[in-house]
Amino acid sequence: MKQQLIKARNLHKYYAVKSGYLQPAQSLKALAGASFDLYEGKTLAVVGESGCGKSTLARLLTMIEEPTSGQLSIDNIDVAETTEKSIKKQLRQTVQMVFQDPFGSLNPRQKIGNIIQEPLIINTNFSANERHQQVLEMMELVGLRNEHFQRYPHMFSGGQRQRIAIARALILKPKVVILDEPVSALDVSIQAQVINLLIELQQELGLAYVFISHDLSVVRHISDQVMVMYLGKPVEQGPNKAVFNNPQHPYTQALLSATPQADVEGKRQRIKLTGELPSPIDPPSGCAFNPRCQYADKNCQLHEPVMELYGDSRVSCLAVAQQRIGQLKAS
Amino acid sequence: MNHSAVSSKSTLGQQWQEFWFYFSVSKTAVAGLVFLVLVVFVALFADVISPHEPAEQYRQFAKLPPAWKEGGQMQFFLGTDYAGRDMLSRIIHGSRLSLLAGSIVVILSLSIGVLLGLIAGYRGGWLEILIMRVMDTIMAVPGLLLALVLVAILGPGLLNAMVAIAITYTPYFVRLTRASTLSELNRDYVTASKMTGASSTRLMFVSILPNCMAPVIVQGTLSFSTAILDTAALGFLGMGAQAPTPEWGTLIAENRDLILNAPWTVTFPGIAILLAVLAINLVGDGLRDALDPKLKRS
Structure with a gap:
């Protein structure tokens, strides 16, 4: 039996929306009841059109925001009940994320090496040399060359930037990686490279992915489980x-x-x-x-x-x- | 902003190269820079360059016209004032004070303004409201008037004048930094840092601040020139540098009674202010064009 990494039960996230000074605040139901399990080495794909709560789900799973209601356990620890900082920190290291837009997710004023090692600086006590070593290893793992260490993000193509973002997400050795439309900003030819890299990394490191996407052909290729969402709710999983x-x-x-689909013969309604x-x-x-x-x-x-x-x-x-x-x- | 010139190449040398490429597009900016470098040079070596001591009074040569006018002497090239002090030497030494005033005002207002703006933009809530309303209040009062009031409270003197002017300039930096902070705050790279557990201080100063600096640098350059102008104005009104100090504004003030019979005593300090301010403005405009990614042609 594979280890259960994420257990979500009936997750809700409401945002208060102010419509005016005199009107009461309305609530925007960004996520209205999502339940799923994620196991080691597996991929859960979350599918739906814009505004269906995919990204909200990602924000909840990465603990940037807290659910309004519902239960979320990561690595068998209930997130809502943990108040201790050290455990929160450990949970944060368990779940990492790769963002959709590789042009926005890398700080334009930081060198690649510093971007990748930032999580290490914040969360670990490694010496500068050890960090450097780990970053170089990670860069090799995602297919970047050593000399890229000293370069700035704008000198890279979208695909390479996404590799950098993946390296940053993996440097803390997480168990779960949230992929928020990781290839939708890339050219199709590059998409395949990044997807294959993700699959290789998953096999090598036993990662669990939450793959958020609206591209069904990609989802079909990479996922084990699929969750289709509409307006904040899963409709089919x-x-x-x-x-x-x-x-x-x-x-x-x-x-x-x-x-x-590239199928000319097949008649589809x-x-x-x-x-x-x-x-x-x-x-x-x-x-x-x-x-x-x-x-x-x-x-x-x-x-x-x-x-x-x-x-x-x-x-x-x-x-x-x-x-x-x-x-x-x-x- | 993320593709702006400064962020560009990997090494500092290449960064400068690209920056210079965009900066040198504007010939007027380069001209301004050349003149500015000249002023800085003159200020640094004032003791060596100036023909006389700035406070030395040659009583027998009082109110001497410039050298090319009838009755002028070569040793007092720009003439002398009512007490027989060499105008050229005083203007040369005045450049020191003006540049000093400009730098101190900009450093003070920029550092305080950027800090407050960053906090206001990042923290939001009541703190933001408090900071921004205080800044609005400062902006509501005409700058020079507020500086006058502050100097009147603090007591006249060059240092107090600089502090007062710095206070009147702070709101512009606060607003600028807050606006950039707000736009950077929701970018994914900030979220990414936040997700790995970065502290607020780290987010503010390591992630966000470097990405907000381009407009602030431009504003700083432009403030530099107005700071010189305002210091001169305060000096002219007797609230800045005090009498024997050869500050440009004070020079005009102490000679203003002579404007009709010895016009050179006020004209040349005035021209000095004009040229310095013009040069810095030109450089500032060039900087803005070079640092603004929207004006990039490549």
Whole structure:
């Protein structure tokens, strides 16, 4: 049995939004109930369009922010209950993150070597020489050359910058790495290199990844488990194969049908979603997806669906529960 | 800001090269820099260059016109004042005081302003409101008037004048730094540092501050010239450097009764102020163009 690294139960994160001096503050439900487990050496992909709470989830997992409610355990330690600084520090070292934009995530005024060793300076008592050594080893591991140590971020291409960001995330030897759209800012040819690097590192170091993305073809390639989110809520989660080969939630089906494929012969029905993503301040009643769902009926506006197991995946949809949905052709 | 010239090349030499490339695009900025270097040189070697002691009174040569005018003498090239002191020597020595005043005012207001701005931008909340409202209050009063009031409280003198002027300049640095801090604060590299457990001090001074400096440096250069101007103004009003000190503003003040019958005694210090301020402004504009990534052509 692999070690459980992250256990999240019903995570919520609300932000207070002030609309005016006289009006009461409204709450923006950025994340409204996410539950999942992450095991050593596994990859959980979190998928969804902009504003669905993917990045909020990343901020909770990296402990930059605290959940409004729900339980989060990292490495079997409950985050909310830990007040001791040393344990928090240890947890922080357990979870590290790679950001989406490699142009914004590296301090333009710091040399690469200093960027990578900053976590060591803050969290460890290594001497300058030991740090230097570790940084060089890490740079080699991610495919950077020694002479890059003294250079500045702007002298690197996007792919190399992302390697630097990965090196920085790995220098503290974390067990979990949150990858917040790590390749979406890169050219497609570079994307493959970075993805392969990530897969190699995972095998070598036994890392667990939370891979946040909207690019389903990448997700299909790298993930073990997939969680599809809509407006702060997971709508479908399950093993890679189950979600991709047998998408059940209408939203998942729509997402998959929108993924470009190099298959000329295969006829696919393209599900077009109409309408805009509703505001997370004032989500639709019942199922949040109902205004855009082709299967929605009155029930969907009245009742909120709950996550239930259908086949291999857990789906939150009334239409699925009532078997009103035709299956999307497995592509 | 992250692609600005200073952040650019790996070694300091290359950084300078690129900076110089952009700076030298503007010929006027280079001209200003040349003149500024000349002024600094003159100020440093004032004792060697000036033909006379600045306070030496040649009573028999009082109110002598400049050398090229009728009755002028070569040994008093720019003429003498009412007490027979050599104007050229006094202006040369005055450059020391003006540059000193400029530097001290800029150093004081810049360091205090940057610190307050950084704290205001980073901490936010009531502290930010407090700092920013105090700064707004300072800005609401005309600078020279406020400096006059402060000097009146502190007592006249060059040092007090510099402190007073520094206080009136601080808000500009605070606002500038706060604005840059706010825009840098939400960048991913700050979040990344925060995530690894960096302390607030480290975030402020190691992560954010170096990325806020370009506009502050430009503002510093421009303040340098206005500081010289304001010190001269305070000196002219009798609130800055006191009488025998050869400060440019004081020079004009002590000779202003002679403006009709010995105009050179006020003209040349005035020209000195004009040229120094002009040169520094030109350099400041050149700096702004060189450091502003939006004006980059490559």
